[in-house]
Amino acid sequence: MVRGEADETVYLRYLDSASDDDLRTLLERYRDPLTLFLFGFIHNMEDAEELMLDAFAVIASGTAVFSGKSSFKTWLFAIGRNLAYKKLRRNHFFFVPLDEELTADSGQPDAELLKDERSRMLYEAMSAINPEYRQALYLTYFEDMSADEV
Structure with a gap:
């Protein structure tokens, strides 16, 4: 190859x-x-x-x-x-629903709390939208696919 x-x-x-x-x-x-x-x-x-x-x-x-x-x-x-x-x-x-596990390795409680809060907000937002849109967002932002590919 x-x-x-x-x-x-x-x-x-x-x-x-x-x-x-x-x-x-x-x-x-x-x-x-x-x-x-x-x-x-x-x-x-x-x-x-x-x-x-x-x-x-x-x-x-x-x-x-x-x-x-x-x-x-x-x-x-x-x-x-x-x-x-x-x-x-x-x-x-x-x-x-999509649930991304985000972890903080910084050891700082504030940073970990903020990351947990962001994770919760992302989870809630992704859960609230149409499954087709959720899939499109996932492929676009997490898999770096273009709109045409999605």
Whole structure:
């Protein structure tokens, strides 16, 4: 794999050659961001990790078709989101709000209190908005995706 090579190129090469190295490269790039994204839906880290692996199983099998209309990242996150929605429907949940855990390592009580307050305010604000807008905000601000990708 060439450093800086486009994810789309790596994925298409994987489909042609079934190279474990190419799939491993994509997994290393997106394992953590996708897991955190899914955690925002599921609110359970073990389930989010399982869904992340399921999303990679889908792309590894080639059952989902990458059309190139979006970036690889957008496509992968959409697969993960759809798997999360299926799981929520199966478990009779409709949506679990995004709850970002923010921790303060400064050891200063005031700084920690302020960070907790900001976290609570962010949680309340994100919980109050439409799930589609919440997802768009998450992808834009936490995953640095453009408006077109979102």
